[in-house]
Amino acid sequence: MIKKISLSAVFIIFFTITLFAEEITVKPGDTFAGIFTKMFDYNVVIRLYSDLKGKIPGFVLREGQKIIFGKNYVHIPLDITKEVKIFKKDEGYEINLVEHPVYTINTVVKGTIKGSLFETINNIGESDELAIKFADIYQWEVDFFKEVHPGDSFSIVVEKIFAKGIFIGYGKILAADFYNRGRVIRAIYYDNGKLAGYFTPDGKHLKKGFLRAPLKFGRVSSKFTSSRLHPVLGRYLPHFGVDYAAPTGTPIYATGSGVVMQKGFQGGAGNFVKIKHPNNIITTYMHMSKFKPGLKVGSRVSQGEVIGYVGATGYATGPHVDYRIQIGPKYVNPLSFVAPPIMLKKDDIVALNEKSKRIVALLNNTYYRTADNRLLE
Numbered sequence: 001m002i003k004k005i006s007l008s009a010v011f012i013i014f015f016t017i018t019l020f021a022e023e024i025t026v027k028p029g030d031t032f033a034g035i036f037t038k039m040f041d042y043n044v045v046i047r048l049y050s051d052l053k054g055k056i057p058g059f060v061l062r063e064g065q066k067i068i069f070g071k072n073y074v075h076i077p078l079d080i081t082k083e084v085k086i087f088k089k090d091e092g093y094e095i096n097l098v099e100h101p102v103y104t105i106n107t108v109v110k111g112t113i114k115g116s117l118f119e120t121i122n123n124i125g126e127s128d129e130l131a132i133k134f135a136d137i138y139q140w141e142v143d144f145f146k147e148v149h150p151g152d153s154f155s156i157v158v159e160k161i162f163a164k165g166i167f168i169g170y171g172k173i174l175a176a177d178f179y180n181r182g183r184v185i186r187a188i189y190y191d192n193g194k195l196a197g198y199f200t201p202d203g204k205h206l207k208k209g210f211l212r213a214p215l216k217f218g219r220v221s222s223k224f225t226s227s228r229l230h231p232v233l234g235r236y237l238p239h240f241g242v243d244y245a246a247p248t249g250t251p252i253y254a255t256g257s258g259v260v261m262q263k264g265f266q267g268g269a270g271n272f273v274k275i276k277h278p279n280n281i282i283t284t285y286m287h288m289s290k291f292k293p294g295l296k297v298g299s300r301v302s303q304g305e306v307i308g309y310v311g312a313t314g315y316a317t318g319p320h321v322d323y324r325i326q327i328g329p330k331y332v333n334p335l336s337f338v339a340p341p342i343m344l345k346k347d348d349i350v351a352l353n354e355k356s357k358r359i360v361a362l363l364n365n366t367y368y369r370t371a372d373n374r375l376l377e
């Protein structure tokens with residue numbers, strides 16, 4: 001028998017659990033039967049395990065998991081939102097599944113860049129997950145390798161998810177402002193059923209045909225130029241790409257959707273991938289430590305898909321990716337290359353701004369500010 005129990009009963013259960021309770025930790029080699037036969041007969045344990053597997057998707061005891069045994073009950077926390085209470089009965093057992101409500105609060109997080117975006121967001125008490133979400137939104141507008149400077153700032157309206165009063169994760173970023181080198185880039189989430197993403201108030205999609213860089217984070221170690229002193233060959237040669245330095249193994253992403261036209265090892269380029277895109281555009285990624293498993297010539301790749309990992313193969317003095325763009329036979333500077341924007345229709349622009357009024361009010365600081373510098377609805 002299994003049933004859901006109301007939250008009003010949780011407090012009674014909690015009080016009961018605190019009496020005569022023994023907590024054990026699942027260790028390597030422990031089995032369900034080995035643990036539960038301390039309270040139930042073996043045949044009952046087999047039925048109990050079958051019931052739990054049938055009623056709770058993915059139920060399994062994991063190493064390190066806590067189990068609390070009381071006089072006539074067992075308490076198994078599953079995660080922050082669910083726990084199981086098993087009560088011993090004359091005829092066997094009763095299973096109660098307690099589900100704690102999950103709720104969302106729209107919160108504004110503000111910060112001023114000191115060091116990297118990750119460091120700044122960590123220093124104001126938030127996690128890398130939020131930094132990644134924020135960078136994903138602005139990756140077509142801002143090159144986080146070279147265009148973010150101390151003194152830049154941001155405001156983010158993000159869904160924060162809680163259970164039992166405990167923060168368990170971030171939902172969607174609903175809107176954001178990024179103050180970058182004197183310009184303000186506002187991003188508002190909008191979904192019209194056919195097209196969803198982040199738009200400026202005038203309807204420009206922040207997502208473009210190409211990412212600004214093939215890495216999430218790192219630094220520019222060498223720029224596009226008609227002549228530079230080659231660090232390995234020791235003579236002046238053109239450098240038709242941009243070098244992004246990052247630790248070995250850092251994922252390299254396809255900056256645009258297309259088809260792999262070349263993949264392999266080639267002299268100074270080392271391990272490289274060349275991708276053909278629409279409009280006669282080709283991108284090249286060099287010096288990889290390894291390729292994405294399964295990637296081959298003819299593979300279709302999507303924008304933002306991992307194609308390989310940073311390395312120092314070929315002519316390289318340290319781990320980096322040499323990223324190049326060709327339009328036809330001509331190489332262009334990746335740092336100045338701009339893909340045409342995607343625009344909303346007029347009716348959608350009106351709807352975008354109408355639906356986002358409450359969220360924009362949060363960004364504009366018209367809601368109550370809490371002591372920890374966040375704005376709450």
